[in-house]
Amino acid sequence: MTVAVITVSGEPDPCLTSSIWTDGDGRSINCHVNYDKCDRYMEPGWHRVQSESGQNLTMPTFPVPVYSCGTKYPIWLKGDHPSLSDDIVDRVACVTSLSSTCHVSYQIRIKNCQDFMAYYLVKAKGCNERYCFGNAESCPQPTTQVPTSLSTEVQVTDTGVTGEPDPCLTSSVWNDGDGRSINCHVNYDKCDRYMEPGWYRVQSESGENLTMPTSPVPVYSCGTKYPIWLNGDHPSLSDDIVDRVACVTYYNSTCHASYQIRIKNCQDFMAYYLVKAKGCNERYCFGDTYECKTTPKSTTWPITTNTGPFDESATFRGSYKVRPDPVLYIAMAVVVIFLIGFAVAILLYIKKCRYVLCIFYSYS
Structure with missing residues (x-):
């Protein structure tokens, strides 16, 4: 006969039903390697965490600096653990970022099971975010193998709240960001009329992630005649994919034409779903670097590096084709x-x- 143990709150007792994570050593506050780990792909539920030797571990209750716990943005417990006389309690877990010790927070639950703490943990919204446990001095060396008790490997088939593939994993990379700067006032013949619609992240040649300007950009900027800028704010990390309007600057208007685009905050960069421009010379702006290329490289310039299964042949076609202006x-x-x-x-x-x-x- 099976006996179901029920807590005061009316749910199965997590002290009996929690799954065990055995990768606790890699989650130590003293573990400063393997920064690519994250808990974005874990299964939400009740967990207890142990070291490889079987020692039960608890979450740190103080801010943990970035590049700890085997990740870039560690998650720590903002509050105390419950006592043995408490039932299941609600608590807040904070994400440390480069600028804040609680940049983002998650609602979690904890129960004191006398010999260990049981934690109800939710998926992290971004990579690289990871729950911290313990303070072991030893830390596993970098490895491509992920503990079987926790699914932390990046899967490009992961879907977001909207049910579509996650653009944070599948976006193609444009590496011509220097030429798209609002301070780039050369090569006015560039346009995005021949690009492949899809998800993109934009970088400078040095690898810096760039974002679209959110204020009107004057004509003859961004390596084109009619620059395209973001008429609105970028989403926060807690948002999912958002719809936004991109405006085309013209001689007599800062929003002569507009395009519907989509954006997702991927913590380390912004992913943009961009559509073809309808005319030349119209081009999306990114960044404000003062580095600006002065000479075209070729008539067909492949500027995308695909990081997923989408847009594998995406190229910036026709970048240097000059189309007559209707005004002419x-x-x-x-x-x-x-x-x-x-x-x-x-x-x-x-x-x-x-x-x-x-x-x-x-x-x-």
């Missing part, structure tokens, strides 16, 4: 009409003069 056609038409009118006026004037002379001679 209008100007040429006006000139032609003016010349025709001028010629007609001359002919009428000559005809009139000849008529006057004829009358003069007839009376003389």
